[in-house]
Amino acid sequence: MPHASLADTQLDRLQEILARHDGLEGPLLPILHAIQTEFGYIPAACIPVIADHLNIGRAEVHGVVSFYHDFRDAPAGRHVVKICRAEACQAVGAKALAEIALAKLGLEWHGTTPNGAVTIKPVYCLGLCACGPAAMVDDKVVGRVDAAKLNRILTEAGA
Structure with a gap:
């Protein structure tokens, strides 16, 4: 399903990250780390895609991102x-x-x-x-x- 606020290349990279973590027990944290490594932060538009993929609520994904201080919801400075x-x-x-x-x-x-x-x-x-x-x-x-x-x-x- 397309997500308007993610560019096609970003959505492709996100889908690759999600696919790499399929079958992993407790995949949310490893997925979030991989997304942050890839993009430099966790774009808000990724949250519904992650939630849909893992069959969990968006609030749960957002809660994990906001709980851990090392996850960023915006790009860090240089x-x-x-x-x-x-x-x-x-x-x-x-x-x-x-x-x-x-x-x-x-x-x-x-x-x-x-x-x-x-x-x-x-x-x-x-x-x-x-x-x-x-x-x-x-x-x-x-x-x-x-x-x-x-x-x-x-x-x-x-x-």
Whole structure:
């Protein structure tokens, strides 16, 4: 059945993903991960197709997408900046650092700057507890982040 808001090529790729997961026990999460890998996010137009294919409600699919913070319903920025929110980093200033970042970007958590350069996300432990506050820029972990280092990170990322 055609879906107006998905381009034919997107619908073809979605159908391929669904076919690859046929017969899998509990396929919803693997399907969602595969879609996000393919498209960079979970397009809203995919939700009814997934629901129909798995014979589950659209609300169930939407609930899973919205429950897990790593699933995105819109494309992420060119750079994803994650700030650790775990206790060890909080104890050395991560809360204030997060407030600075959100204020500088004019965003809430999971938001993306209007120019599409930066998406800001909270993360709960990057494994740099002794070097907090910690952040991750794309796939690079950065320790001992202070306001000046944060400003450099955001500026270099294009914010």
